[in-house]
Amino acid sequence: MKLSLALYDALTSISVPNNKAKAVVDAWEDDVKDFASISDLERTESHLQGSITALRTDLTALIKEQGADLRTLVERQASQFQSSVSKLESNITVLRWQFWLLVLCFGFPILKSLYEVYGKVVTS
Template sequence: MKLGLALYNALTAANVPADKAEAVVDALEAEMQNQLATKHDLAQLELRLYRALLIQTLTLAGLMVAIIKLL
């Protein structure tokens, strides 16, 4: 990972011991892996939201038709 290497180099240039710099990079990469969404994650979320909104819209349309028939 370019970011990890750049961070490692910056930390070691600032006189941080290599083992501690590596620990920081590893911790950051692990956190990014768990907390950040990828493009694929966002695409899946978009699809789930689209489906949920479609179901909600169709349900409301069906309820409106049923209410109109009752009148």
């Protein structure tokens, strides 16, 4: 309001008619009423800082929660992987035994047959 009065006084002191000076002051006041004051800006800044702090707290808690969930999931998958590896190792051991049993079952009769054939060839 002080500024409006000062503007009006300045205009009338340079011989602007009263009605025109009042119209200029009214137009200026109309434009200025939408401007934010320093206290408005400080209030907005304070509100934004509070919101940012709250969001930071929420985000930190969410990250910790997700990290814990992820750690649990990774540990569970590691345990399942180790179990699968153990099963595969035992299956490989069984396959090795089966392979050597096949070698014995088929190898000795073949060797015996070859030895008999060799004995017949040598004696003839």
